[in-house]
Amino acid sequence: MKQVEDSEILEKFSNIKTRDEAFNLLLNKYQQKIYWHIRRLVIDHDDTDDLVQDVFIKVWKNLENFRSDSQLYTWIYRIATNESITFLNKQKQRNNTPLDEVSGELEETLVASSYFDGDKIQMKLQKALLKLPEKQRLIFNMKYFDDLKYEEIAAITGTSVGALKASFHIAVKKIETFMLNEDITF
Amino acid sequence: MEENLENSEWMKGIKEAGFTTPSNYFEELNDSIRARMITERLRASVPVDGHTVPPNYFEQLQLNILAKTAKQNTASRQTKIVRLWRSNVLKYASAACFVIIAGMGVYFNINEQKATQNNNYTETATEQMLFDIDEEVIIEHIEANYKDQQKPTAKETALENYILNNYSQNDLTGNL
Numbered sequence: 001m002k003q004v005e006d007s008e009i010l011e012k013f014s015n016i017k018t019r020d021e022a023f024n025l026l027l028n029k030y031q032q033k034i035y036w037h038i039r040r041l042v043i044d045h046d047d048t049d050d051l052v053q054d055v056f057i058k059v060w061k062n063l064e065n066f067r068s069d070s071q072l073y074t075w076i077y078r079i080a081t082n083e084s085i086t087f088l089n090k091q092k093q094r095n096n097t098p099l100d101e102v103s104g105e106l107e108e109t110l111v112a113s114s115y116f117d118g119d120k121i122q123m124k125l126q127k128a129l130l131k132l133p134e135k136q137r138l139i140f141n142m143k144y145f146d147d148l149k150y151e152e153i154a155a156i157t158g159t160s161v162g163a164l165k166a167s168f169h170i171a172v173k174k175i176e177t178f179m180l181n182e183d184i185t186f
Numbered sequence: 187m188e189e190n191l192e193n194s195e196w197m198k199g200i201k202e203a204g205f206t207t208p209s210n211y212f213e214e215l216n217d218s219i220r221a222r223m224i225t226e227r228l229r230a231s232v233p234v235d236g237h238t239v240p241p242n243y244f245e246q247l248q249l250n251i252l253a254k255t256a257k258q259n260t261a262s263r264q265t266k267i268v269r270l271w272r273s274n275v276l277k278y279a280s281a282a283c284f285v286i287i288a289g290m291g292v293y294f295n296i297n298e299q300k301a302t303q304n305n306n307y308t309e310t311a312t313e314q315m316l317f318d319i320d321e322e323v324i325i326e327h328i329e330a331n332y333k334d335q336q337k338p339t340a341k342e343t344a345l346e347n348y349i350l351n352n353y354s355q356n357d358l359t360g361n362l
Contacts (some may be wrong), residue, residue: 027251040235045240115237165217172224
């Protein structure tokens with residue numbers, strides 16, 4: 001199926017008569033991408049379900065005021081990223097969890113999840129990712145799984161390309177070391 | 187060693203040709219190539235992350251989101267915004283009313299203060315006059331003016347005495 005252009009979605013959304021149609025097109029185009037982006041950060045399916053709905057409600061409310069000086073998908077990704085990080089921070093505060101122990105909680109969620117059917121190496125990679133600081137995990141996910149360019153990630157996170165590259169290289173090194181220590185060769 | 191020399195000669199040639207690179211480019215290039223090699227190998231072993239969703243989840247998700255946006259739409263349609271200042275006439279009329287009410291408030295407040303002051307002066311003057319007149323004169327004046335008033339009978343006097351002997355002032359004021 002041919003993907004509809006963002007400009008077409010925006011144009012249809014600006015007309016009250018075609019607004020619902022435009023939003024349907026937007027959901028078809030982005031809901032899965034945004035779901036997986038959030039899911040890789042918060043791990044739990046139910047939490048992701050709540051967050052992805054919140055994100056698209058925000059998109060619905062603010063799309064009218066969206067200015068085309070940034071791209072639509074980076075704008076939606078940015079909302080999703082902010083919502084996910086806010087959620088994780090609230091979770092830390094609620095559970096009085098020290099920053100370095102959050103990965104432990106997410107790892108428990110991953111192991112107990114009925115919506116994870118990865119094999120041994122997939123589980124190890126997820127565990128390795130959960131050992132990373134939040135920002136490195138975010139950048140690795142966007143580069144590795146979403147296949148986004150550094151410039152796109154920079155627009156989403158508001159970080160310079162140079163800093164992103166450095167973070168990604170460090171993340172990759174850490175993952176390699178973790179995997180080798182767990183006797184996983186690839 | 188020879189290779190390094192060759193490299194530096196080659197670099198020199200490029201620089202001389204007018205090309206430049208971002209600062210620290212060659213230091214970062216090494217890291218970039220290494221990271222790329224690792225991720226390529228990793229991607230071959232782990233192309234997907236292993237997370238799953240319930241069956242038909244995305245169809246249901248879309249319906250849920252659309253239901254919520256429809257609800258928002260209805261709510262925003264029902265919330266009718268009424269403009270407080272529809273026209274200039276209403277605006278000026280309201281301002282005039284406010285000025286009149288405020289003016290009347292100020293006027294009556296000043297008058298009331300004057301009346302209270304007058305009353306206070308009258309009461310003080312009367313008290314001062316009574317103080318200056320001899321007590322005997324006052325008693326004679328009252329007796330002369332209230333001759334017709336009935337004098338208390340013995341029965342009433344006895345009752346009065348009984349009350350005064352058996353009840354304190356507090357009891358009496360409490361029961362009044």
